[in-house]
Amino acid sequence: MLVRMDDILKKASAEGYGVPAPNIMDAETFRACLEVARKLRAPIIIDAGEEHADFIGEAARFFERQFPEIPFAVNLDHGSTFEGAVRCIRAGYTSIMVDRSQAPFEQNVSETAELVKIAHAADVSVEAELGHVGQGVSYDEDRDAGLTRVEDAVKYVEKTGVDCLAVAVGTAHGRYVGTPKLDFDRLTAIRKAVSVPLVLHGGSSSGDENLRKAVELGIAKVNLWTDLSNGACDKVKGYLERKEFPSYAGILKLGLSGYKAVLTHYMELFGCVNRI
Ligand SMILES: [Zn+2]
Numbered sequence: 001m002l003v004r005m006d007d008i009l010k011k012a013s014a015e016g017y018g019v020p021a022p023n024i025m026d027a028e029t030f031r032a033c034l035e036v037a038r039k040l041r042a043p044i045i046i047d048a049g050e051e052h053a054d055f056i057g058e059a060a061r062f063f064e065r066q067f068p069e070i071p072f073a074v075n076l077d078h079g080s081t082f083e084g085a086v087r088c089i090r091a092g093y094t095s096i097m098v099d100r101s102q103a104p105f106e107q108n109v110s111e112t113a114e115l116v117k118i119a120h121a122a123d124v125s126v127e128a129e130l131g132h133v134g135q136g137v138s139y140d141e142d143r144d145a146g147l148t149r150v151e152d153a154v155k156y157v158e159k160t161g162v163d164c165l166a167v168a169v170g171t172a173h174g175r176y177v178g179t180p181k182l183d184f185d186r187l188t189a190i191r192k193a194v195s196v197p198l199v200l201h202g203g204s205s206s207g208d209e210n211l212r213k214a215v216e217l218g219i220a221k222v223n224l225w226t227d228l229s230n231g232a233c234d235k236v237k238g239y240l241e242r243k244e245f246p247s248y249a250g251i252l253k254l255g256l257s258g259y260k261a262v263l264t265h266y267m268e269l270f271g272c273v274n275r276i
Helices: 005-015 027-040 050-066 080-090 105-121 134-141 149-159 182-191 208-216 226-242 248-270
Strands: 019-022 044-048 072-079 095-096 124-132 164-167 199-200 217-226
Touching: 005 072, 005 124, 005 208, 005 217, 019 248, 027 044, 027 050, 027 072, 027 248, 050 072, 050 080, 050 124, 072 080, 072 248, 080 095, 080 105, 080 199, 095 105, 105 124, 105 149, 105 217, 124 149, 149 164, 149 182, 149 248, 182 199, 208 226, 208 248, 217 226, 217 248, 226 248
Parallel strands: 019 044, 019 217, 044 072, 072 095, 095 124, 124 164, 164 199, 199 217
Antiparallel strands: none
């Protein structure tokens, strides 16, 4: 069943588990996510880019018929323009992430609030980021610069009307250069101060123990891409080394199996198994 993302996350927040939001590349990775969700009886959030808008609506309707028992949402990941967000709402995404995390606070508030109004009118939920989750390659230099301030988070949620808040508490996108250090005190304080579900970007390579604890302290959605991609690539590399004449079908099949294995691991870690 295709649902709004906040429906999935409100339940996860209330019951104390996390839901993975894997980035998909195409219809096959979309299907792979739903197959894992069905096997584990878990809800799932499909994170897609604006570039997927040409097929996502049709694909979501198709997969809704194939996987009627799975609650899933399709979320625009890191929507950076007004036009792109509206295009994705029209295309059938059930949630949009509005990323103005590098804009000044007031600009972030006003641009996000405007899209919240539009999204809600179309029955689409909104995630937005306050503070800024940077890149793992520059982790040591910019981890501290972007951390979400608790008092700003309260104001931000109130002024924008967002349904879910992405927070910067020490994670980063992609591979880390340096050791990830999460600010659990900050996360706890934000959790106490705001009522909407919280989102963690940059889940990959953050460490199982860190992620488990983040979920325990109130993170309801964890974004994942790099680890899924690496899981797929590792399987393909092994296959290429073994086969003198590999087949394209074999490469695709193994890549998807690696992607699914990593997603399975994270679903179990976040506690969302057997939740439907
Ligand atoms: Zn992100």
